[in-house]
Amino acid sequence: MTTTPAKDTAHAAAALALGDDALVLSHRLGEWAGHAPVLEEEVALANIALDLLGQARVLLSMVGDEDELAYLREERAFRNLQLVEQPNGDFAHTIARQLFFSAHQYLLYGELAAGNGPFAPLAGKAVKETAYHRDHAEQWTLRLGDGTDESHARMQRAVDALWRHTGEMFQPVEGLDVDWIGLETVWLEWVSEVLRRATLTVPEGPRTGAWTAGAGRQGLHTEPFGRMLAEMQHLHRSHPGATW
């Protein structure tokens, strides 16, 4: 993958938004290490986390030094979606988060890969990874939704809880030439179809919080995010200027 410095500020802002999404979700998935419900999922979740971390490193390097950006920014300077910073919860919550995000990322990268903007090379590679992430989440949504009574209830709760963070994914991002409304329509159709096949109900509630539409992209995050950053940044910040 080529790392071209973002030439203008709009592209830099977009690279930061997409890079932060990948960085933060990768971190959350990394928290599963040693806790997964079955050994095969230790491998699968780590795979996805590693793909996302790889994407994050390319995107952040388009903006500046990847480590400075990851470790030395304050919470309000992060541009990721609130969806990806949500705590792992139980396995159903993690899968619902993956389903919503990877379906969105698959469509977005698909569109960016087809264009000839600065993100096309990255998106062309990443869309293949994301296809696997989306498939992984879809398969688990079907298993959990249409599994046991307990798994069905847990999966429905997870889908309901995260639903209000899904609208933010389609707020236009400056620097990305994308048909956001079209993207949202396709996303909603696809996700609804998966939920239906999983015998789950498509939530009726709003897809954005009362005052939080697009908030993550403006640096407004949820409470758990500050703790996540405190853990992630602590060691790096304890040794200013050190190399690792």
Add this chain to the structure above:
Amino acid sequence: MATAAARDTAGSQAYDAPAGAGDTAGYERAFDAAVAADERIEPRDWMPDAYRATLVRQIAQHAHSEIIGMQPEANWITRAPSLRRKAILMAKVQDEAGHGLYLYSAAETLGTSRDELLDKLHSGRQKYSSIFNYPTLTWADVGAIGWLVDGAAITNQVPLCRCSYGPYARAMVRICKEESFHQRQGYELLLALSKGTPEQHAMAQDAVDRWWWPSLMMFGPPDDESQHSAQSMAWKIKRHSNDELRQRFVDICVPQAESLGLTLPDPDLKWNEERGQHDFGAIDWSEFWDVLKGNGPCNEQRLTRRRQAHEEGAWVREAAAAHAAKHTNSETGAARA
């Protein structure tokens, strides 16, 4: 995902008991001859019960060590100080999960399911390597584990690539390649710290001070106290004695510690011209037995965490099994209709 039931069936089909007792002597001669000729024993071949039991015990302990060993390193994934190091560490912990998978599969070829072995781990009836009962207190411990613990594992495991049991030997070939990668990455991590700020250097030295002796204990008790060694050597499950391997490891580590600019915490460590090997100080075997009995700094924590992950995942595994059953039934139904 394979269901437990599917795995059990596969396992029990893998070995059929030999015919009447009259034939056993003949089978045994063939087995002994194959081992003597350095041929591989394969799952469908006849083998003595004790050989099978020894292999299951050893492979299970090895598999358990891989998955318990994920914990001390996973402890640092969320705090890794650079994105490059974070990616390396995540990939390493993932490799260890993969090693667990290969090894549980190797044990299944002997007729023992993964569920059965996990049960024995969770109930304390089977062990894992005691090294993982030590804590990872600083980032440098990640490097020390890679360099010393993966390094000791390689010294132990390279000879296992020639183990008489085919599936185990083949699993070890794959695993050893990845372990040597881990060892080099651990070394490189420590080198960066050793050449870094004084604080980083001190962190690296402290980690090596804490991990050196426990890594030497990874080779097991001295030869004259080792219960299983002689028979395992005769069966070519084991190829070298504990003390031979330990000596080999010390001789490998000494020059590496020098190039790292770190010292090994043993005042008696010195080159013995006559033997062409290093002499080293006495190992505190009382600590070894104490940790093995459950009194290490993290025994309770590691096992509790493992049980907890397993119990919390039960509903997920049940859902997968229920879904698979429904899916198969409805497909069968459709085919009939």
